[in-house]
Amino acid sequence: MARIxxxxxxxxxxxxxDxxxxxxxxxxxxxxxQVTWKRSLISADHKRMVCEYEASDAExxxxxxxxxxxxxxxxWVGEVIE
Structure with missing residues (x-):
């Protein structure tokens, strides 16, 4: 599974x-x-958000x-850097 x-x-x-x-x-x-939500980050002003999922592809x-x-x-497809 890819990180999307x-x-x-x-x-x-x-x-x-909302x-x-x-x-x-x-x-x-x-x-x-069969997609898994991993986490979401929302900006302090609540006007921008990034959500991470595990899925087969971006489409x-x-x-x-x-x-x-x-x-x-x-x-988009990404990689986790730790």
């Missing part, structure tokens, strides 16, 4: 309720495509984001 990064930029700050609503719509899609994540109605800017 989803970048998101928002016009207005996102509340916890983020939960997207996660709730996304959860069944992740299960259907699968693009499909999930569209099906879940989740806003995203870029999806």
């Amino acid at each position: 990064v989803v970048e998101r930029n928002f016009e207005t700050p996102q509340s916890d309720a 983020m939960k609503a997207v996660a709730d719509r996304e959860r069944p899609c992740l299960a259907a495509y 699968t994540l693009r499909r999930i984001q569209r099906e879940a109605g989740a806003q995203f800017d870029r999806v």
Whole structure:
């Protein structure tokens, strides 16, 4: 499985309720495509977010984001550096 990064930029700050609503719509899609959410980072102003997943490829994540109605800017394959 590859590490896939989803970048998101928002016009207005996102509340916890906003983020939960997207996660709730996304959860069944992740299960259907056998994708695992790893972690998300949100900026201090809540207008930018980066989410990390494990999936077979980036196109699968693009499909999930569209099906879940989740806003995203870029999806790309990355590597974890520790």
